[in-house]
Amino acid sequence: AKVRAELSEVHQKRVVYDVPITWIILELEIRKTCQEKNLSYISYREVCDICKRTHLCQDEESVKNALRFHHLLGILLYFEEVPGMQEFVITNHQWLFDNLTKLVCCTFQGKLIPNNVDLDNFKYEGILSANLIPNK
Numbered sequence: 001a002k003v004r005a006e007l008s009e010v011h012q013k014r015v016v017y018d019v020p021i022t023w024i025i026l027e028l029e030i031r032k033t034c035q036e037k038n039l040s041y042i043s044y045r046e047v048c049d050i051c052k053r054t055h056l057c058q059d060e061e062s063v064k065n066a067l068r069f070h071h072l073l074g075i076l077l078y079f080e081e082v083p084g085m086q087e088f089v090i091t092n093h094q095w096l097f098d099n100l101t102k103l104v105c106c107t108f109q110g111k112l113i114p115n116n117v118d119l120d121n122f123k124y125e126g127i128l129s130a131n132l133i134p135n136k
Contacts, residue, residue: 022056023066027075029054031091040095041088083127103132 029050034042047067051057057066067089070076077096079085090096103122118129 017069019069020066023069025054026051026056026063026066027070029056030076030089034091040092041090044087044089047089084129088130103128 026047030042030047033046033050034040048060048063051063057063064080067076067078068080071078071080074093077090077093079088118131121127121129122132
């Protein structure tokens with residue numbers, strides 16, 4: 001009885017999002033494109049092209065809203081507030097974490113190319129460049 005009461009309480013507190021079905025279809029299209037190209041991320045421009053081609057989003061603000069929604073739920077990663085990262089939508093979370101781990105370890109162990117501007121920006125300013133991360 002106690003478990004049933006707790007489950008009922010959790011069920012009543014659930015969060016319900018009322019979102020356009022096109023946002024769900026967009027996520028599937030993004031994943032399909034990445035899968036076909038064997039990529040772990042897609043450019044923001046490519047997402048806009050998908051929307052234009054499939055008529056899933058009317059304008060750029062609706063594209064961003066869809067990406068924000070998927071990011072909020074952890075379905076896709078879209079770092080709109082991080083300089084340089086707003087140009088990418090990441091579909092493979094593990095790929096990102098693996099590469100960031102490698103990058104951090106190599107950066108602070110001095111195993112990357114010396115005198116690299118992108119590396120210096122990451123090491124001293126915390127600004128990550130796509131040039132430092134492989135796409136596979």
